[in-house]
Amino acid sequence: MKNGTLVLPYVGEVRADLAAKDGRIVAIGEDLTDADEVLDATGKLVFPGGVDAHYHLGIYRPLEIDATEETRSSLVGGATTVLSYFRTGQHYLNKTGAYEDILPEVLQAVSGRSWTDFGFHLAPMDTRQVGEVPALVDRHGISSFKYYMFYKGFNLSADSRDAKAFTMSDEYDLGHLYQIMEAVSAAARDTGRRVSLSLHCEQAELMRLFIERVRAAGDPQTLKAYSDARPPLTERVAIGEATTLAAATACPINLLHLSSGEALAAATEARLARPDLDLRTEVTLHHLCLNYDELSGLGAKVNPPIRSALDTEALWAGVLSGKVDWVASDHACCLEEHKGDELWPALPGFGGTGLLYPVLLSEGMHKRGLAPHRVAELVSANPARAYGLWPRKGSLLVGQDADLTVVDPDLEQEVTTDLLLSGQDHCPFAGRKVRGWPVATVLRGRVAFRDGAVVGEPGGTFLPR
Numbered sequence: 263m264k265n266g267t268l269v270l271p272y273v274g275e276v277r278a279d280l281a282a283k284d285g286r287i288v289a290i291g292e293d294l295t296d297a298d299e300v301l302d303a304t305g306k307l308v309f310p311g312g313v314d315a316h317y318h319l320g321i322y323r324p325l326e327i328d329a330t331e332e333t334r335s336s337l338v339g340g341a342t343t344v345l346s347y348f349r350t351g352q353h354y355l356n357k358t359g360a361y362e363d364i365l366p367e368v369l370q371a372v373s374g375r376s377w378t379d380f381g382f383h384l385a386p387m388d389t390r391q392v393g394e395v396p397a398l399v400d401r402h403g404i405s406s407f408k409y410y411m412f413y414k415g416f417n418l419s420a421d422s423r424d425a426k427a428f429t430m431s432d433e434y435d436l437g438h439l440y441q442i443m444e445a446v447s448a449a450a451r452d453t454g455r456r457v458s459l460s461l462h463c464e465q466a467e468l469m470r471l472f473i474e475r476v477r478a479a480g481d482p483q484t485l486k487a488y489s490d491a492r493p494p495l496t497e498r499v500a501i502g503e504a505t506t507l508a509a510a511t512a513c514p515i516n517l518l519h520l521s522s523g524e525a526l527a528a529a530t531e532a533r534l535a536r537p538d539l540d541l542r543t544e545v546t547l548h549h550l551c552l553n554y555d556e557l558s559g560l561g562a563k564v565n566p567p568i569r570s571a572l573d574t575e576a577l578w579a580g581v582l583s584g585k586v587d588w589v590a591s592d593h594a595c596c597l598e599e600h601k602g603d604e605l606w607p608a609l610p611g612f613g614g615t616g617l618l619y620p621v622l623l624s625e626g627m628h629k630r631g632l633a634p635h636r637v638a639e640l641v642s643a644n645p646a647r648a649y650g651l652w653p654r655k656g657s658l659l660v661g662q663d664a665d666l667t668v669v670d671p672d673l674e675q676e677v678t679t680d681l682l683l684s685g686q687d688h689c690p691f692a693g694r695k696v697r698g699w700p701v702a703t704v705l706r707g708r709v710a711f712r713d714g715a716v717v718g719e720p721g722g723t724f725l726p727r
Contacts, residue, residue: 264294266303266668269634270658271310271643280308282664285706290660301702301709303668309638310658311342311665311703312618315645316518316544316590319346319380321353322600322609323685325371331685332595332613333377333722337711338683339591340619340641340667340700343655343725344378347408347460349385351430353418358387358430361394365402369724376722377710379665381649383408383460386442388431395445399457403726405650406516407446408460409439411500412492415466418565420473420492421606436503443513450514456540456650458514463500463525464492464566472496483605485554489567494522497566501525505532505541514540516648519592521549521566523576530585542587542648545577547614547621550589552690560601560608562690564592581640582630588644589622591615595686612690616682619669621691623698627671650727664707667700675699683716 263280279294314336319328336344348368350358361384385408386392398404414435417428443459450457469492476491508515520526520543529543552562553571562568580586594611601608622641626632646656654662674697679689703711710717
């Protein structure tokens with residue numbers, strides 16, 4: 263990599279060449295020579311490959327198809343690693359059982375098809391799976407787990423209260439959450455590593471009340487109605503419950519996809535009230551950039567819902583102040599046929615991984631003055647540190663994986679579904695002009711994406727953490 267500016271997390275920007283051999287970075291310096299292949303990065307920024315830490319492979323389509331088509335889109339956004347959530351129950355493989363049996367099936371479906379390196383967060387849905395946590399950590403390299411707080415009262419679309427049929431579990435309540443936290447905390451203590459629990463924070467009992475009120479008021483089929491039915495108050499209360507239990511069990515936690523100013527405030531208050539608690543925060547691209555007043559239709563139905571423009575600015579303020587630890591896509595390929603024009607049965611989620619670096623560069627660096635190395639921290643280094651991948655991923659350090667993306671900071675493109683190389687047939691970001699795009703993405707020293715197209719064959723591998 264010649265003539266570029268390297269963007270080093272926690273350090274800054276450095277004009278230097280970079281050399282890789284056998285998949286690892288072997289040198290950083292001036293006027294490096296004797297390479298078999300040279301990428302000219304003149305006028306470009308060279309970032310560590312993004313670590314898209316919130317992802318859903320196989321939630322609505324077969325794992326094999328999503329692995330191929332969606333990780334391809336990740337390269338467009340400069341991501342070279344994806345960490346996908348997986349659980350038993352409805353969606354994904356539509357079954358329950360021991361992860362000891364199911365995880366190999368998942369790995370086999372994705373292996374050989376992913377364009378990025380990949381890992382999994384697993385959700386213990388029943389008591390038996392909670393008992394698997396030590397083995398999943400020790401034998402399989404799974405160091406992060408998940409609990410969905412609203413599943414104790416609703417299914418994924420919030421159009422059914424038959425939660426047990428959806429989760430295929432015994433009890434999925436706060437007692438179950440407490441058991442998970444005990445197991446995760448014990449694993450962290452026993453291994454001396456950061457084993458953590460990620461939380462989707464929405465409070466089911468309050469959701470029931472607000473959904474009933476929205477439907478009684480005429481049941482408008484809009485994204486604003488969906489936000490009113492799952493308002494920020496449900497996030498605040500759930501964050502209070504989760505952080506109280508996490509403090510009681512000394513469990514490291516990650517508060518996922520904070521969607522509102524109120525949710526971010528609740529997370530900030532919890533940090534101040536419990537300084538010994540290992541608590542980290544995530545926001546998504548769509549909660550940073552989309553609001554319900556600017557969108558029509560149901561293509562952007564997602565959990566938690568798209569909020570107001572005031573909420574997007576509150577979240578950006580959190581990014582700029584350092585209250586937000588990382589940004590992810592929450593990528594979930596969901597086709598138009600699964601959305602329709604009825605609010606409640608419409609499936610939630612959509613893709614965004616192809617915009618990971620572009621949105622942070624356009625909206626963060628260009629529009630709000632976010633320094634390039636801070637962008638690298640939010641997109642790559644901080645999630646790598648949180649999920650047991652640092653410094654192999656996210657660092658641009660000699661000896662570590664040669665995962666990087668070459669960005670033209672002034673390249674402006676209008677977002678289209680075709681541009682993102684996803685299998686999804688619509689995009690809530692479509693029509694937005696975004697400035698700052700990867701022109702090449704390199705996975706472990708091999709060019710995997712260049713000038714708008716993938717190169718070669720999928721080369722991603724599973725990452726035990």
